[in-house]
Amino acid sequence: MTTVGPVDATVIPRYGGPATFARLPRIDEVAATDIAIVGVPFDTGVSYRPGARLGPGHVRMSSKLLRPYNPALDVSPFDALQITDAGDLACNPFDIDAAIAEIEYGADAITGTGARLLTIGGDHTIALPLLRSVVRRHGPVAVVHFDAHLDTWDTYFGASYTHGTPFRRASEEGLIDREASMHIGTRGPLYGSGDLADDRMLGFATITAPEIEIDGVSAAVERMRARIGDRPVYVSVDIDVLDPAHAPGTGTPEAGGLTSRELLYLLRAFGNANLVGADIVEVSPAYDHAEITGIAAAHVGYELLSAMTMDRATT
Numbered sequence: 024m025t026t027v028g029p030v031d032a033t034v035i036p037r038y039g040g041p042a043t044f045a046r047l048p049r050i051d052e053v054a055a056t057d058i059a060i061v062g063v064p065f066d067t068g069v070s071y072r073p074g075a076r077l078g079p080g081h082v083r084m085s086s087k088l089l090r091p092y093n094p095a096l097d098v099s100p101f102d103a104l105q106i107t108d109a110g111d112l113a114c115n116p117f118d119i120d121a122a123i124a125e126i127e128y129g130a131d132a133i134t135g136t137g138a139r140l141l142t143i144g145g146d147h148t149i150a151l152p153l154l155r156s157v158v159r160r161h162g163p164v165a166v167v168h169f170d171a172h173l174d175t176w177d178t179y180f181g182a183s184y185t186h187g188t189p190f191r192r193a194s195e196e197g198l199i200d201r202e203a204s205m206h207i208g209t210r211g212p213l214y215g216s217g218d219l220a221d222d223r224m225l226g227f228a229t230i231t232a233p234e235i236e237i238d239g240v241s242a243a244v245e246r247m248r249a250r251i252g253d254r255p256v257y258v259s260v261d262i263d264v265l266d267p268a269h270a271p272g273t274g275t276p277e278a279g280g281l282t283s284r285e286l287l288y289l290l291r292a293f294g295n296a297n298l299v300g301a302d303i304v305e306v307s308p309a310y311d312h313a314e315i316t317g318i319a320a321a322h323v324g325y326e327l328l329s330a331m332t333m334d335r336a337t338t
């Protein structure tokens with residue numbers, strides 16, 4: 024299969040060229056897409072610092088330096104499959120319910136062409152409509168959720184749909200496989216021990232950030248593989264899973280997080296998984312410095328695309 028890859032960096036230098044992710048073609052520039060990267064500029068669901076609505080453009084800007092060959096996985100993702108940038112989904116900034124419906128509809132429109140989605144947020148609220156869309160095609164999925172936070176709270180100021188609640192709603196709606204889903208990288212203070220009890224009831228196992236430090240990334244990969252098995256997997260990466268030293272540009276930072284090196288290693292494990300979709304959320308560029316967060320998010324995207332080109336998933 025012939026694919027159209029990124030703009031040739033020996034012809035147009037990396038700081039120029041199109042503003043798409045990794046300088047890839049737009050979805051309307053090729054006949055068919057295997058994996059589409061789509062932005063969701065929505066942050067009306069945040070509880071603390073705003074700004075993730077500007078995340079998609081920032082991550083695209085920080086992705087210009089990505090190169091075609093991934094030595095860690097021995098794969099050239101842009102050759103293996105046709106990957107394109109589908110631009111941003113339009114969604115209502117003043118009405119969360121309307122935005123959720125629009126995101127679900129927009130995701131369906133792209134996956135309906137046979138493409139898998141890598142979504143760049145946006146705050147974590149968007150994971151709910153993205154999961155609804157992916158489950159319509161694949162049935163309930165094993166969700167592997169990288170985050171400092173559980174995001175299984177019930178309501179906040181009476182609101183059911185916020186960036187702190189998507190995985191409770193997803194579990195209630197039957198979108199997640201309760202035998203196979205997990206959080207990775209959680210840490211920090213909670214409202215009470217009941218938060219953890221609720222979370223287990225909703226179907227999540229957990230590998231905390233301190234456990235990754237003590238037992239190492241290899242042990243975390245083994246636990247992850249045992250948990251997800253052969254099931255279809257959806258990966259959701261809240262960039263605040265990284266320590267604020269590795270991702271200052273985010274809305275609800277928590278000390279004691281993963282390094283970007285640890286996160287990228289963990290993501291490579293999905294090269295052997297049935298990865299049906301993924302998102303990267305909570306990049307808030309106004310709090311970033313020297314593109315630290317943007318570059319981390321761009322590399323997270325690159326590892327997820329690499330894993331998607333290796334795995335056994337079908338659209």
Ligand code: MN
Pocket residue numbers: 170171172261263264275305
């Ligand atoms: Mn978080």
Ligand code: MN
Pocket residue numbers: 147170172174186261305
């Ligand atoms: Mn989150």
